Amino acid sequence: MTDFGNIPEYGPYVATDEYRSGLHYPAVIRELGELRGKRILDIGTGNSYLPHLLAKKGAVVVGYDKSPTQIELARAHENARSLGIEYVVATPQTFSDRRQFDSATSVMVLPYAENVAELGTFFQSANQRLAAGGKFVSVTLNPRFTKFQTNFFIRRMTKLEGNSVKMEFITRTGEPGLREPLFKRQYMEAEYEQAAAVAGMNVAWKSMTATPQAVAKEGEEFWRPIHETQPYILLIAQGR
Secondary structure: OOOHHHOOOHHHHHHOOHHHHHHHHHHHHHHHOOOOOOEEEEEOOOOOOHHHHHHHOOOEEEEEEOOHHHHHHHHHOOOOOOOOOEEEEOOOOOOOOOOOEEEEEEEOOHHHOOOHHHHHHHHHHHHHHEEEEEEEEEEEEOOOOOOOOOOOOOEEEEEOOOOEEEEEEEOOOOOEOOOOOEEEEOOOHHHHHHHHHHOOEEEEEEOOOOOHHHHHHHOHHHHHHHHHHOOEEEEEEEEO
16 A cells, blocks of 8 residues: 655645545534534644634544654644644554543545554544544545546556555646555445444445536536546444
């Protein structure tokens, strides 16, 4: 799988990525609801812009990631300190903050788990630190997605052997948006649900659509393949 410590340009790229700003982040924020005063744990935060959006809405945010390089870049963001965002180098197994959080989030992190057992550690890390009634809201590859030949304008998705998927980030002109492709895994619904169940959580699924503002900005044709084939999905896990 992909080592994000070797891709320092990944964070700046996704900070302006249309899928993140118009689809992924808004879906997570809608699902979380009112954020003012809430404590949010962002799992696999990388150099992500999501903690900034959450903090600007009044949340207290802690993000952890296994890559020291990505955490260093996240801490270097000009408004990270003013927003009070706390970043930690850790994995689901080593994250040691025992405070309780109202919700946990992750965006395109779960597909990088090497196997179902490792996938389960993400659910365990979330559930162990969620307050009663809290939920883990994650954007992931849709287990039912099959239209890998579709033109997504800024993505090229190729199915590889087994459950591996090659994700290429491209520009509207066809040039690479990132120098190297990313390699993910497309886990099935039953595998997600099994991993969550071991951690004591139930899973619900929700489709995603771009915001009206994103559709107006990029055009309906840009978003049509995403809406019709649903390569991404919102996974919501809660304790039993």
